[in-house]
Amino acid sequence: MSLQRLALSKVKGILPGNPACMGCPHNMGLRVVGSVLGEKAVLVVPAGCTSIIAGNWPKAGIDMPLLHVPFASAAAVASGLKASHDILGVDSITIVWSGDGGAADIGFATLSGAAVRNEDILVIVSDNEAYMNTGVQASGTTMWKARTTTSPIIGKTEERKDIALLMLMHKVPYVATASVGYPTDFAAKLEKAAKIRGFKLIHLHSPCPPGWRFDSEKTVHIAKLAIETGAWILWEYGEGKLTISPPSKPYTDKARRKPIAEYLKLQGRFAHITEEDVKTIEENIEANWRLIRELEKIYSGES
Amino acid sequence: MIRKVITGNVAVAEAVRVSGVQVVSAYPITPQTVIVERIAEMVERGELKAKYIRVESEHSALAAVYGAAAGGARAFTATSSHGLLYMYEMLWWIAYSRLPIVMAVVTRAIGPPWNIHSDHHDALTVRDSGWIIGFASSVQEVFDMTLQAFKIGEDPRVTLPVMVALEGFTLSHTAEPVDMPEEELVREWLPPREPLPFKIEPGKPFSVGNLGPDEVSMELRWLMWKAMERSRLVIRDVDLEYAKGFGLRSYGGLGEDFHAKNSDYIVVTMGAWSGDAKEAVEKLRDEGYNVGLLRVRFFRPFPWEELREISQSAKAFLAVDRAVSMGHRGILGLEVSSALEGKAPVKNVIAGIGGVDVGPEDFYSIIKAFIEEYEYGSIEGWSRPEWYMPWMEVGGK
Amino acid sequence: MGFTYKPLNPEREGVEDLRVFAEKLLAKPSPGSAGRTGVWRLYKPIVYGDKCIKCGICWLYCPENTIIWPFRGIPSVDYEYCKGCGVCSQVCPAKAIDMILEGE
Numbered sequence: 001m002s003l004q005r006l007a008l009s010k011v012k013g014i015l016p017g018n019p020a021c022m023g024c025p026h027n028m029g030l031r032v033v034g035s036v037l038g039e040k041a042v043l044v045v046p047a048g049c050t051s052i053i054a055g056n057w058p059k060a061g062i063d064m065p066l067l068h069v070p071f072a073s074a075a076a077v078a079s080g081l082k083a084s085h086d087i088l089g090v091d092s093i094t095i096v097w098s099g100d101g102g103a104a105d106i107g108f109a110t111l112s113g114a115a116v117r118n119e120d121i122l123v124i125v126s127d128n129e130a131y132m133n134t135g136v137q138a139s140g141t142t143m144w145k146a147r148t149t150t151s152p153i154i155g156k157t158e159e160r161k162d163i164a165l166l167m168l169m170h171k172v173p174y175v176a177t178a179s180v181g182y183p184t185d186f187a188a189k190l191e192k193a194a195k196i197r198g199f200k201l202i203h204l205h206s207p208c209p210p211g212w213r214f215d216s217e218k219t220v221h222i223a224k225l226a227i228e229t230g231a232w233i234l235w236e237y238g239e240g241k242l243t244i245s246p247p248s249k250p251y252t253d254k255a256r257r258k259p260i261a262e263y264l265k266l267q268g269r270f271a272h273i274t275e276e277d278v279k280t281i282e283e284n285i286e287a288n289w290r291l292i293r294e295l296e297k298i299y300s301g302e303s
Numbered sequence: 304m305i306r307k308v309i310t311g312n313v314a315v316a317e318a319v320r321v322s323g324v325q326v327v328s329a330y331p332i333t334p335q336t337v338i339v340e341r342i343a344e345m346v347e348r349g350e351l352k353a354k355y356i357r358v359e360s361e362h363s364a365l366a367a368v369y370g371a372a373a374g375g376a377r378a379f380t381a382t383s384s385h386g387l388l389y390m391y392e393m394l395w396w397i398a399y400s401r402l403p404i405v406m407a408v409v410t411r412a413i414g415p416p417w418n419i420h421s422d423h424h425d426a427l428t429v430r431d432s433g434w435i436i437g438f439a440s441s442v443q444e445v446f447d448m449t450l451q452a453f454k455i456g457e458d459p460r461v462t463l464p465v466m467v468a469l470e471g472f473t474l475s476h477t478a479e480p481v482d483m484p485e486e487e488l489v490r491e492w493l494p495p496r497e498p499l500p501f502k503i504e505p506g507k508p509f510s511v512g513n514l515g516p517d518e519v520s521m522e523l524r525w526l527m528w529k530a531m532e533r534s535r536l537v538i539r540d541v542d543l544e545y546a547k548g549f550g551l552r553s554y555g556g557l558g559e560d561f562h563a564k565n566s567d568y569i570v571v572t573m574g575a576w577s578g579d580a581k582e583a584v585e586k587l588r589d590e591g592y593n594v595g596l597l598r599v600r601f602f603r604p605f606p607w608e609e610l611r612e613i614s615q616s617a618k619a620f621l622a623v624d625r626a627v628s629m630g631h632r633g634i635l636g637l638e639v640s641s642a643l644e645g646k647a648p649v650k651n652v653i654a655g656i657g658g659v660d661v662g663p664e665d666f667y668s669i670i671k672a673f674i675e676e677y678e679y680g681s682i683e684g685w686s687r688p689e690w691y692m693p694w695m696e697v698g699g700k
Numbered sequence: 701m702g703f704t705y706k707p708l709n710p711e712r713e714g715v716e717d718l719r720v721f722a723e724k725l726l727a728k729p730s731p732g733s734a735g736r737t738g739v740w741r742l743y744k745p746i747v748y749g750d751k752c753i754k755c756g757i758c759w760l761y762c763p764e765n766t767i768i769w770p771f772r773g774i775p776s777v778d779y780e781y782c783k784g785c786g787v788c789s790q791v792c793p794a795k796a797i798d799m800i801l802e803g804e
Contacts, residue, residue, distance in 0.1 A: 003756050007771050011508075016766045016781035019734035023785035027763035040505045044370065055733025057515030063729035065503050067373055068512035069366065070392050076363035077370035080326055081503060083354040084374030087325045092505045110366070113359030183760055217786025217799070220761050401721060460714035500722040513727040526721045533714045539705050555702055609703045
């Protein structure tokens with residue numbers, strides 16, 4: 001996806017002056033969605049940050065058709081919306097733009113149902129790893145040890161769930177991870193997903209300045225560090241193959257990864273963790289890499 | 304005109320078929336299942352050109368039809384009891400969006416204990432949400448009301464979702480002869496849905512439901528309330544127009560008057576057992592009692608004007624309830640007494656909870672006792688509801 | 701049988717209500733959906749045209765769409781709405797954007 005294509009898009013995704021926090025990763029993601037798919041997109045948005053980001057009536061901060069829906073309902077609403085478009089002959093790309101809570105927690109059954117039905121919808125989970133809109137409460141995708149307002153002292157005591165892998169196991173045609181730090185990779189994935197009929201999910205890593213406690217100018221820096229330390233892996237599954245995406249490729253090799261502490265120390269939510277915790281996180285990251293590498297081999301028929 | 308002997312559930316499915324519904328989504332629950340099984344079959348056979356979405360829960364069923372209606376389609380779902388309760392959040396969201404979805408609710412008791420038989424607690428939880436709520440009392444009316452629901456809900460003067468309640472088993476699984484208009488005539492009478500109040504489609508970038516000033520929320524509720532008020536007339540007009548156009552029966556709008564005008568004693572009921580109550584009223588009239596019955600056909604909007612019209616000549620009312628508001632009266636009893644505002648005393652009897660069978664003889668004794676009590680002077684003003692449980696040695700008073 | 705019903709006046713009463721309802725439920729895309737968000741700003745991005753390599757990275761990452769980038773040209777900032785998050789300055793490979801305290 002070239003910068004020129006993005007720059008020339010009539011649809012902008014985000015219009016200046018919306019209610020998002022400074023340095024908001026959702027805004028970054030929505031801009032890419034708007035410029036790649038805006039012409040044909042309709043957005044279904046469950047409760048979350050984007051309920052606010054969408055703007056204060058009578059104005060809308062997003063220049064795409066957008067339907068606000070209750071927390072647990074998005075993938076089902078999108079299924080019905082797409083069905084109506086099919087029946088009425090409307091050419092649309094129906095997108096669920098959800099946070100982690102709306103997809104992985106309260107909306108998980110709904111999401112799973114839509115995936116099993118192989119609904120022709122694109123689900124984008126903009127994952128900021130907690131319930132940010134309500135004031136940073138721990139969610140199913142919050143990292144182990146991360147401090148939130150419901151894990152305020154010792155940090156979260158459980159591991160996160162991997163929504164992209166869970167969806168992969170639903171045997172849907174397209175699943176990918178992406179990051180707001182790599183908009184052209186995200187754009188390419190959106191473009192690819194839009195061409196596939198059936199259920200598509202993109203799990204977008206969205207570092208949140210107030211929620212993770214870092215300065216607003218560092219959103220992209222942190223997102224990139226997540227890739228460079230291997231904490232977040234960019235991969236893509238489509239046409240029966242799983243591949244590690246180019247920005248993550250070099251970090252398959254553990255030796256090339258930056259120390260995880262570089263990623264963690266910039267985030268206030270990890271200010272309290274011990275060296276031992278850092279080691280455990282590093283081990284978990286390596287385990288995750290092993291899993292993705294093995295899956296890559298399995299899906300390519302190598303093992 | 305086609306006459307078929309069908310059950311209430313099949314009558315709903317038939318009405319959905321001839322109405323040209325485009326998207327159906329549902330989740331199975333007894334006793335609603337036959338409706339959705341029948342519709343699924345119609346879709347697979349190509350008798351109904353609709354998309355059937357097999358969702359994983361009732362919440363998603365209502366969410367899916369919400370999406371379908373937001374995209375401009377005519378949409379339908381059906382449920383019962385716990386399924387309806389699980390939908391609760393979406394019910395309000397749909398009503399507040401003014402999307403005219405039609406839903407059949409086959410009434411069933413709420414657990415525990417598990418119980419698949421009918422009372423009205425499930426359907427009446429929808430009371431305040433902004434759905435038009437109809438209660439059918441025969442299989443013919445189930446068919447007529449379901450079909451009319453689309454016409455009423457989609458009327459631009461109304462634009463509200465409509466729920467059709469039919470008694471579990473008593474109507475849903477009981478076969479009766481039903482007269483149905485020809486499909487082509489229905490299509491003329493009920494053209495494809497005009498997508499109001501909005502349609503979500505590419506290239507039309509607006510957001511539905513953005514945060515706004517509190518005053519706007521209140522104004523939206525006021526506009527919705529006005530629409531609900533207007534629906535009173537639309538319901539009556541659709542009933543008349545349907546009866547005239549298809550040579551079928553008119554029910555008379557929000558309420559059915561069964562010897563109620565000019566009677567001294569008025570029984571108020573709702574749902575399938577109204578037939579049994581009418582039988583008892585008929586018998587008592589033969590015995591010389593000046594008694595009539597008002598059957599509430601639509602619980603929302605509530606026929607308070609009809610009740611007041613009747614009250615002009617009435618001495619006392621008896622509301623027989625199949626649902627109770629814990630800490631107050633029966634729900635229908637509350638509605639009746641609030642509509643009458645002290646114009647006449649209202650006795651409230653709670654019966655048939657959890658599907659307990661209440662037949663014409665029961666109604667006969669309930670109504671007769673009510674008349675006698677009034678004549679002895681023991682019914683004045685407000686009273687606590689009476690629980691009708693004749694199998695218990697000690698009365699439930 | 702039959703009750704007295706008050707007819708609607710006029711017959712199409714309510715159609716206008718529905719239009720108003722839709723108007724109040726729907727929001728139209730427009731800049732400033734949270735007001736003039738430029739007033740949130742503590743630090744102000746200053747683009748140094750002489751250092752700029754016209755790569756557009758600042759525009760690409762700007763969360764607010766407040767970097768105006770003529771394709772392959774020197775960007776400018778929409779100060780009316782720029783919230784001053786500093787992402788542009790952080791991502792600029794040529795260090796051509798400085799964040800300076802407002803009012804200085």
